[in-house]
Structure formats: structure tokens, C-alpha cells
Amino acid sequence: MPVYTVSNVQNLRICVVMVGLPARGKSFISQKIVRYLSWLSIKSKCFNVGSYRRQGAPRPSAEFFDASNEEAYKIREQAVTQAVHDMMNWFADEEGVVAILDATNSTRERRKWVLKLCRENSIEPMFLESWCDDKDLILRNIADFKTSSPDYEGVDPDVATADFLERIANYEQVYQTLDAAEDRDLTFVRMMNIAQQVIINKVETYLESRIVFYVMNLHIKPRYIWLSRHGESIYNLEKKIGGDSSLSQRGLQYAEKLPEFVRESAGDRDLTVWTSTLIRTQETAQHLPYKQLQWKALDELDAGVCDGMTYEEIEETFPEDFKARDEDKYEYRYRGGESYRDVVIRLEPIIMELERQENILIITHQAVLRCIYAYFMNVPQEESPWMSIPLHTLIRLEPRAYATHVTKIKANIPAVSTYKGRGTSQVGENEAIANKSLDALANPATSD
Numbered sequence: 001m002p003v004y005t006v007s008n009v010q011n012l013r014i015c016v017v018m019v020g021l022p023a024r025g026k027s028f029i030s031q032k033i034v035r036y037l038s039w040l041s042i043k044s045k046c047f048n049v050g051s052y053r054r055q056g057a058p059r060p061s062a063e064f065f066d067a068s069n070e071e072a073y074k075i076r077e078q079a080v081t082q083a084v085h086d087m088m089n090w091f092a093d094e095e096g097v098v099a100i101l102d103a104t105n106s107t108r109e110r111r112k113w114v115l116k117l118c119r120e121n122s123i124e125p126m127f128l129e130s131w132c133d134d135k136d137l138i139l140r141n142i143a144d145f146k147t148s149s150p151d152y153e154g155v156d157p158d159v160a161t162a163d164f165l166e167r168i169a170n171y172e173q174v175y176q177t178l179d180a181a182e183d184r185d186l187t188f189v190r191m192m193n194i195a196q197q198v199i200i201n202k203v204e205t206y207l208e209s210r211i212v213f214y215v216m217n218l219h220i221k222p223r224y225i226w227l228s229r230h231g232e233s234i235y236n237l238e239k240k241i242g243g244d245s246s247l248s249q250r251g252l253q254y255a256e257k258l259p260e261f262v263r264e265s266a267g268d269r270d271l272t273v274w275t276s277t278l279i280r281t282q283e284t285a286q287h288l289p290y291k292q293l294q295w296k297a298l299d300e301l302d303a304g305v306c307d308g309m310t311y312e313e314i315e316e317t318f319p320e321d322f323k324a325r326d327e328d329k330y331e332y333r334y335r336g337g338e339s340y341r342d343v344v345i346r347l348e349p350i351i352m353e354l355e356r357q358e359n360i361l362i363i364t365h366q367a368v369l370r371c372i373y374a375y376f377m378n379v380p381q382e383e384s385p386w387m388s389i390p391l392h393t394l395i396r397l398e399p400r401a402y403a404t405h406v407t408k409i410k411a412n413i414p415a416v417s418t419y420k421g422r423g424t425s426q427v428g429e430n431e432a433i434a435n436k437s438l439d440a441l442a443n444p445a446t447s448d
């Protein structure tokens, strides 16, 4: 049975056309949108014109971006033409739903050209301008850019900054901002200094408004997100899934150690603790000296009729279901319960709120943590339900402009393994392999 999502119900295809001077966080916003939509199973892709341009001019200096440099102008035009061409093919051949055209698109003439191509191909263009006059913000973006962009690889940082400022000045000469009067017929969003002030014009579809709402919740203040499963539970010891049992002795030890453990990682930062409504997460959080909130949406994946059984019992009682789950764990929905896809959908408000917040510690469950981790680390859907998230381990995420940094800290308190690999009903088997893949995913190169 096809799974209906917002996108295929409306049969809508959107091109988000970024607009903004260099160092205004366009790539950051583009990549966040792609990651968010992909996590929600909405097929999306970013077309970054800079990487096309680098194929024709690998290491250009600031003069390259001077509008009167005809030779360079040609290369830049070729780059955007190729990017748009590939984007149209992607819509047509791969059933793409949301494409992001990540470029400065700084003149009205260029935007008109993109608009025309979109209209000819029945694609809805939505212009998204990131406008910024906050000097600190711009300087922070420049610092990020020069350390992460291939344009400045190996270049002295001061030389890179001076060159980049000159590049911006070149763009400023021709830049035309989106204008409520002149551009009133376009669908557009104009964000000023991230989301300090936002102008929304003619945003009409549900999917467009979801994208707008998401970007309005983004911030780039430094912060951490800590993730932990509850301490080892009685059910974990008995190899049973689901339920609402208390912690084991070792689980209680983890709960006692957690305040010190968190303090070592968080210092004296104030943070808020989010737990599920289940006893095992509440008991784990009981000694933490921070504000605590319970979220029903953080409850463990509902195993329906299998709740309270061991994997061996499930294999015996529902052999076909057991096999079906191994074959497609993301889509498999327990009889009377949930699938991983269902969990992702109910976690969406949690992700939205997490984007708004600063320092948060989430104490929740194996399946839920896999879904949250997958969002931050861009883990492909089919892999995420097979990740190993061990008990008694604190994961610290540090979202940065172009990567999420991960630190895993193990508490020195033993716990059973609850990891069930493919093709077995025995917990603990193949966990080492899954652990390795989690470490590989923690490599920033695979995240945004």
C-alpha cells in the first residue's frame, strides 16, 4: 500500500530559490530544509551552484565575482544553467518533490529566469531571502565559510577573510532585495537577521507553509543536545520489549550517577530535561537538578500485541510478522502498534521545539533515540532502525553551521544489550558491527 505524505497527496513540486549575499547562511538553511524534509520522507535535494561553479573555476579570487568581469560572468552563468538543468531532470526522473537552488540569485533578472523555467516545468517557485545586517552574524558566517569552503582550503585565514569581504562587496553592487511591492506576485519569504523579522508573501500550499514555519524556528546560537536512554530496566533484563517497568539495580545506579555525568559534560550551563511519560525515564531523571518536562511523544515505539513479549516469543507466535519486520523495519507496523515511520511523524513537534531551544537533555527510549539521532546526523531511513544506541551512554550533539559534532560518553556501569540484529531473535548479536556503523555516522562528513 502506498504511504501517503503531504507531498504525494497534493502532487506538488516546489523549488525553493535561495536569495542572499554571500555569508548570509543560505547553505546552512538549505541543508537544514533538505535534512528535515528527507527525515519526513519528502524527497528533497539541494543544488548548490557554488559546487558547479568550482568545476569551471576551482579557486577564484574576489575579482571573479565582479559583475563587469565578462569571462567570469560566463562561467557563473554556465554553472547556474547546469544546476537548474540537473534540478529539472531530478524532478522529472527521480520524482523529486522539493529542490533547493542554493545560490545568491541576487538580481531580479536572474530570479525572473528561474521563475520562467519553473513555470514551464510546472514547478512552484518559492523565493527565500536571507537578509542580514548584523555584523557579528556575518563575521561568524565568514569564519565558518572560510574554514569549510573548498574555495579557501589552505589559504591564510586573514587573506581569506579579506578576499571574502571583497567578494561580498562585488555582489553588493548588483544585489536587489525582494520587495513587497515589486515582487508582490511572487511566493516569497524574506528573513531578516535569521528570524528577527520575517515577511511572508503569497505562501499558499501546506508544504510551503511547513517549510516556512521550520525555517522560522531555526537559530544558530551555540548549544548542546544530550541524548540518553533510560537506565537498564527490569524488562530489559528479562529481554521483554515495551511495557512500563521500573529500573533494575544497575539502572538505578545510572540514575544516581547521571547528575555528575551530565555536569562533567555541561559544566554549569542551565539545561532542561525532557523525558517520556514512562516510569523508566522518570526514574532515570529523578536526581537531576534541572527543570523537567514530560512528553507523551517521547514514549517508546508501541509494540501493539507484542508489547511485553521477548523477541523469541514474537518469532514463535507471529513468525510472519517477525520476518516482515526484519525485511523492512522502518515501515513495519506492529499489529495494533506503531512503525518507525509512525514514530518519526509523532516526533516532528519535538524536532521543531528542539530547533527553537538551547540546551536540552532528552531521556527516552531505544527506537525514539534512533529517530532523533537520525534527524541530527542525516542517517538514511533504512539504516536508522538498525543503529545501536547502548544503555548507560550519554550522547552529546553539538549542532554547528555545517556539521553536527557528536561525543559519546560511556558511564562505567554495566548493562545488558537490547540490540537485536537482522535475522536473529537473540539480543546482543551483531551489536559490535552496528556500533561501528554508528561511529562512522558520527563522522561530520556525513552530516550537514
Ligand SMILES: O=P(O)(O)OC[C@H]1O[C@@](CO)(OP(=O)(O)O)[C@@H](O)[C@@H]1O
Binding pocket: 229, 233, 235, 236, 240, 241, 242, 243, 300, 301, 303, 364, 365, 366, 367, 385, 418, 420
Ligand atoms: O525496534 P527495536 O530494535 O525492536 O527496538 C525497540 C525496543 O527497544 C526497547 C528495548 O528492547 O526499548 P526500551 O529501551 O525503551 O525498553 C523495547 O521496549 C522496544 O520495543
